[in-house]
Amino acid sequence: MLKLTRAALSRPRFASTLTLSAAAIHTLPKLDYAYDALEPHISGEIMTLHHTKHHQTYVNGLNAAEEAYAKTETAKERIQSQAALKFNGGGHINHSxxxxxxxxxxxxxxxxQDGPLKQAIERDFGSLEELKKQLNSTTAAIQGSGWGWLGYNQTTKKLEVITTSNQDxxxxxxxxxxxxxxxxxxYLQYKNVKPDYLNxxxxxxxxxxxxxxxxEASK
Known part of the structure; x- marks a missing residue:
């Protein structure tokens, strides 16, 4: 169950809002499709490992980090716990x-399809192909690991390309x-050729x- 909110993660002491009741234990979400359903674009082997191994590791790490945080007694211990909570909590949120x-x-x-998203993409990028070009090039340029995003800016009311590092x-x-x-x-399918994967x-x-x-964001 995904209980961490983006707003909670943005607060320096977000872990203090978390509880360890049975209902708050985080679990691996089920996929809406089979592991091989995205082939040939993403292999079943990658999807299986990505979901059952990597995402499961973030879930386990988040549960362990929350439990450890609940047992902390000093400010130093709480500060030390923040890194594990942020990394594993972010990994769980991003992958979900x-x-x-x-x-x-x-x-x-x-x-x-024709609709609000297509209209917004054409308004802010000119075309879907231009969005793909911008998001792919920006994401491929990430040094190390991270995420490329199409995000909605609540202030400007526009779609924008953004990146985050690691599992932030x-x-x-x-x-x-x-x-x-x-x-x-x-990597198992595309090796080190990021552009092929992104395309x-x-x-x-x-x-x-x-x-x-x-x-929902535009309401």
């Missing part, structure tokens, strides 16, 4: 969004589409889910 971010081509993946969640914008550029997301993932982006996020 990422799975919803994708859909098999047979279920509409990669297809941008997107706090400055409402996430609309997120792309995981950690090596575990693509391929658009074929399984769940634009319907992205539009729902945009509509």
């Amino acid at each position: 969004l990422f799975w919803k971010n994708l859909a098999p081509t047979s279920e509409g993946g990669g297809k941008l 969640p997107l706090l400055s914008h409402t996430p609309i589409i997120g792309i995981d550029i950690w090596e575990h997301a693509f 391929a993932i658009w074929s399984v982006v769940n634009f319907n889910e992205a539009e729902k996020r945009l509509v």
Whole structure:
């Protein structure tokens, strides 16, 4: 169960808002599709490892970090706990969004329909192809691991391309589409050729889910 909110993570002492009741234990979310449903764009082997191993590790780490934080007695111990809470909490939030971010081509993946999202993309980028170009180039340029995002700026009311490092969640914008550029997301299939992975993932982006996020953020 995903209980960490982006607003909570943005507070320096966000861990103090967390509880360890049975209902608050974080668990690995189920996918809405089979592991091999995104092939040939993302292999079933990658999806299986990414979901059951990497995301599960963040879930385990978050639960352990919360338990450790609950036992802290000094300010120093609480400060030391923040890194584990942020890293594993961010990993859990980002990946939970990422799975919803994708859909098999047979279920509409990669297809941008007429509607609020298409209109916003054309308004802020000129075209979907220009958005892909900007988001891909910005994401490929990340040094090390991180995420590329299409985010909605609540102040400007526009879509913008942003990146975050490591497993930091997107706090400055409402996430609309997120792309995981950690090596575990693509290396088994695309080796070190990031552009090939970034080009391929658009074929399984769940634009319907992205539009729902945009509509909600725009209210």
